[in-house]
Amino acid sequence: MATIAAPSLASAEDAYAENSGIWSWITTTDHKRIGTLYLWTALFFFLVGGLEAVLIRTQLAKPNMGFVSAETYNQLFTMHGTTMVFLAIMPLSAAFFNYLIPLQIGARDVAFPRLNAFSYWVFLFGGIFITVPILFQVAPNGGWFGYAPLTTNQFSAGPNIDFWVLGLQILGISSLAAAFNFITTIINLRAPGMTLMRMPMFTWMSFVVQFLLVLAFPPITIALFFLLMDRFFGTTFYEIAAGADPLLWQHLFWVFGHPEVYILILPAFGLVSEVLPTFSKKPLFGYNVMVYSGIMIGTLGFGVWAHHMFAVGMGPVADSIFSMMTMLIAIPTGVKIFNWIATMWSGEIRFTVPMKFAIALIAMFTIGGISGVMHSSPPADLQQTDTYFIVAHFHYVLFGGSIMGIFAGIYHYYPKMTGRFLNESAGNWHFWLNFIGFNLTFFPMHFSGMLGMPRRIYTYDAGQGWDLFNMLSTVGTYILVVSTSIFVVNFLRSRTRGLKAGNDPWGAGTLEWSIPSPPPDYNFAQIPEVTSRYPLWDLKDPAKTAGIAHSHADSATITDAHAVPVHEETERHTAKSLGIPMPFPTSKPFFTALAMVSMFSGLLFRRSGHDSIALTVVVGGALLFVSGLYSWLTSPLE
């Protein structure tokens, strides 16, 4: 319909020419470029975590293997978990938060663009900080859960756990800063007419996740701070000789750790809630219930942490309460599954690659959900906890759920991000090999677990009845290597060779598809006024949205003086030519983040007894950090 004419014509190439080079990436405050940085970095760490998994599975292929040593194995499984949770899945979700939230709500950037850049740089430096030690065989080796007192000086005297404590503390700062940023963005920067209950489901689930982050990170921060004080300054929070109760750590960790599971899965739920309606040619079934169930999952998620601790002997009353709270979560989760299926029901389902991944999420997450109910029952869980059955369960949730959803999101939004499609047939190979490899790796673990195989063991003896299942799991992992390699090649090649995609290559209904692909730096030349949940379908195919509430019947009428009706923008300008003020590029967040990370890393010298160096680096880092912040906060945004 309405297309904005170009005041002065600037080609895409011109607009991007001034935005290339490493320096432009270091100084960027554009949420899309930061999202891209998150995506690339997180995919890199995903490959690192995957490589660690390959080494783990090779060691476990057969009984009594000597492929890696016990110590190396313990570092590998610790870093595999830590990497996948904190450096792969969370930042992959953050990539979508960054890229999509402003586009979906009709904003030109996030609320605090420089804080956004800061979050990314802190994540990158924290990720490097925690990952590099494995190259020198001093990586964290206490498990991703880092149970005290194993992680105290008495039992872990090396620097290994130091990297973990400091690294997670650094990464937590990144997550918290980002969470406050997105909460503010979603509350304040929605386009006119974009009420909360008209927000796209991905933005909604992201919104819930930001609150989970804000509420779940303080407990882990405290837990880590205690441990940090114990390790560096001789306090006795977890010191057994001083009478510490090691369950303190477990409670604090899981008060964070369980909401963390929903932090990892809800963004994927959001992504498939965008993909399924698009390729079913139908709006999402039961939008309100999907919103409420997401909030419900997030809320209940804070009341179930002790189901990770049924074996610690909390007593029958606590066991019963946490058991029933856990079972309750199955209800809103089940509702989501049914509503997704109902979204497809009576639709016209197109089996594109993103759709296949979204469907795989429904099918696989269901299995993870069912095994989850199985260990919500404490007596049954006593046979399951800390065995491979649990490993199977949470990989069905985090790989079958989160990763499948994230791949759905990548295939779905790649055309928006790059202007080109990922290759469809390579995508199909990736999907099917991924699906087979995933099931072959993790389904047999249900058996090895219930047949008595404990977790976190670097080796096992022959004749225990586990050989076949372990071999299958290892073969499955190698298939995943092949499928992931296909994806990597496809991801890299399609940037320049993929078929060109227009504004709205899939026929989707939300605002991000109304602007060019890739979107110009200003996103929307004119901010649209939204009248329903699927503004673009209102525009192109009103029949599809006739049954849902609109603020006024005629979407061409507007009530907000600064907005225009929903429209498609096909031409590409520059913010300057349109007179749209955009945040200046600045390197201050980069250097402030660098200073903060060096401040933390100074503590490492205390381990080796160089207290004066430690003091110099910590104080120097702190001074640089504060002056970085000062100069950042006193310079104008735009």
Place this chain on the structure above:
Amino acid sequence: MSKLRLRHAAPALLVAVFLLALTACGTEYPNSTFNRHTDFNTSIDALWDRLLFWGTIVFVFVEAALVVTLIKYRKRAGGPEAKQIHGNAALEITWTAIPAVILVLIAVPTVKTIFETQAPAPAGALKVEVIGHQWWWEFHYPELGITTANELYLPVGRTASFELKTKDVLHSFWIPQMGGKRDLITNKSNFMWFTPNADLQSSVWNGFCTEYCGTSHANMKIRLYTVQPDEFASWAAHQAKPAVYPAAEPATPATPATPAIPAARGAQPTPAPVEDVGYMFPTADLPDHVIPKTPTPAGLTYDDALLAQGDPTAGQLGFMIGGCIGCHAINGLPGAVSTIGPDLTHIASRHTIAAGLFPNDGPHLARWIKNARLMKPGILMNTIGRGQYDPLLKITQEAGLDDKQIADVVAYLQKLK
């Protein structure tokens, strides 16, 4: 269709995997949790059956609904257009309510079982104290005055009530065939009980540490022998006694090594008769899965021929001068009272060493003494063989025992029935 269509092959492959898993059901699963050998696991298994029943129903229903939807509403040329349904309150209430009902059907027996299995142990239960160490198990029978390590005997038909503690980090005590696990928490006692069925034949079960506890977490295993009450009584009576070696003075005519010993024998207790060593689970009856197959490290060599020349009396001296006495107790050997390492009073009555990692025989004992840190990563026990490289301290052991002295110590330990 010349092009390979992976999506057609995929379901076939998955079916093949499941069939393979099914055929595997014919083989032996010695650590399976699906059994009812104890009251504890009977409760758990009943609950599991219910969970599996409802889980299977939900799985089949959801996946079937998904597949039917995908087939029925796939986009086809000339197919029907999408119907724009946005929600259906009645339907959504239904699929909220049905899972809730299923969960109630699971929750009720769950809570019942929680309270049943965590009730105080029945009167007359056999008390066993379990103490976790990095990376081995200490067992006490306080009523019977027995201390042993890594291998546990229980009579069938009588409840065993465990008090679980740890000397260092967290561990978890798990014998899959007997029931659930329970964590060992620092500065705290935990409890658990189960009753091996009275009709169980004398059998051996594997147990594991299931809470990650550091480098050799994988090498912290348990052997449980559930035996007939009379067998247990015989075993217990013997285990409560001091070591049977050195035997009574008249029974051992002077050997060349004896002159060196008397000083150490000052407070020698009255030895038990050599013939009565109590019940021990017969080696010939050991099933394959409890016989360790851990390979010994390639770099660790020992001439097994030396073992035949091992002199137990000299070995007893070697046990003291080699430093073993610094960590290991032997009831009956004066001065050997340390509780840092496993109690060795009746070490020769055990089938395994190193927490189930190796068989208890001469060649393994000798290599173990020579360089335990090569055989079990990260452990506290020193490298004792002279000239051996200690992989933890990264130094070469200059003092220590030579291979002949090790053979002597092995001979001594093998006397400790």
